Amino acid sequence: MKKDKLHIHWYPGHIAKAEKQLKAQLSLVDAVIEVVDARLPLSSSYDNITGLLGKKPRLILLNKSDLTDMNELNKFVKLLEKKNGFPVLKSDAKSSKDLNLVVKKVVELSEPRIQAIMAKGLLRRPARVMVVGMPNVGKSSIINKLTKSSKTKIGAKAGVTRQQQWVRINPQLDLLDTPGIIPMKQEDQQRAKKLAFVNSVSENAYSNEIVAKELLALLDEKYSQIVKDFYKVDNLTLDDIAKSRNWIISGGNPDIERAAVYVLRDFREGKIGKFILDDFEE
Ligand SMILES: Nc1nc2c(ncn2[C@@H]2O[C@H](COP(=O)(O)OP(=O)(O)O)[C@@H](O)[C@H]2O)c(=O)[nH]1
Ligand SMILES: [Mg+2]
Secondary structure, eight states, X not given: OOOSSOOOOOOHHHHHHHHHHHHHHHTTOSEEEEEXXXXXXXXXXXXXXXXXXXXXXXXXXXXXXXXXXXHHHHHHHHHHHHHHOSOEEEOOTTSSTTHHHHHHHHHHHHHHHHHHHHHTTXXXXXXXXXXXXSTTSSHHHHHHHHHHSOOOBOOOOTTOOTTOOEEEEETTEEEESSOEEOOOOOOOHHHHHHHHHTTOSOGGGSOHHHHHHHHHHHHHHHXXXXXXXXXXXXXXXXXXXXXXXTOBOTTSOBOHHHHHHHHHHHHHTTOSOOOOOXXXXX
């Protein structure tokens, strides 16, 4: 199945199903937390998120901020706030320090809808919120962090299928404990490629060698010296990296596949450096 050219394909049937499921989940909540990979502040967001969410208030969470340069990321925070008109926060789901603010913001975002309910004469209820985002951006990690302190599973609500579990985070907030997966639907291969770099695309869809080469090319444009220093090479090629590490296969050729696997892993774990792969001008 692996192809020798990087072309990532999404199946229309899967997308339609995922979209339907997501819409059903969305109908249950007052606001959403859209988790985005901070290394791709623009391209790991869904390109038609407003079409999908309608008027639903959204908190944009730039997660994995620990893997980025904070000064650069702060510029994207401002840009996204301006572009979307919604609050934008940074998070590192490996620590819990940012999450109090997340809780506070989503409660605020939900308030208009709760006021509307009360205006109809109903009693105040906690805000209902869910987490959405592309694969691997950290949705489950965030849900786990948020729900850790609260063991109150409050079960199915009226009209909610049994699998939908809610967790009471505090008296003002109920969180849907299953994340909404945003279906990928785009012909934009540039973006698909970037999502592959951060492991947001099934690894069956591409070969390591091709993705690693593309990643090195992009890093070479923006962070060339940092990456060259890390691998102790003059040129950012898999060949040179394999040679520099002394990864040689039979016949004396450099072990390209091994170099590719390491480059992807080093990048994804933030070992090479703190990077943002979107251009600010986009
Ligand atoms: N460095 C770092 N890694 C994270 C962060 N959040 C999640 N991860 C890691 O990213 C991977 C995917 O996280 P997961 O929560 O399963 O993503 P999901 O697919 O969106 O639910 C896991 O290996 C997490 O440990 C973060 O803020 N920083
Ligand atoms: Mg998950």
